[in-house]
Amino acid sequence: MDNPQIHNLKEEIRETVTQAITIPNHKCAVFRAGREDKFSPQGKAQLLESDQYESYIFDCTLCKACEQDSKLCTAFQKARTVLTLQKKDPQANKELLQNLKTTGNIYGIRN
Ligand code: SF4
Secondary structure, three states, X not given: OOOHHXXXXXXXXXXXXXXOOOOXXXXXXXXXXXXXXXXXXXXXXXXXXXXXXXXXXXXXXXXXXXXXXXOHHHHHHHHHHHHHHOOOOOHHHHHHHXXXXXXXXXXXXXX
């Protein structure tokens, strides 16, 4: 069983994906560059429903171009939070968070 925070985030993600009527793939720069469904807002939304999104959700730039129509960017942010809480986020994200904790910036530069 997930911890309550993860459980609640997953419920909110499911609700957002269920309510996403219009999924504007054409607005997504990552999809326009990658040209594969897994890079599109719609493809990511389908992966969120299947709970198999570890390797794709960090491809999203969180630019919010898809947000006006569907609130999916918010769901993608929450999915990243879930992965981080589960310690399944990519190594680069772990390093970024560690840098923030130790130096106050994502680059790890000490003043
Ligand atoms: S928030 Fe992510 S999925 Fe949405 S348009 Fe931007 S890059 Fe694409």
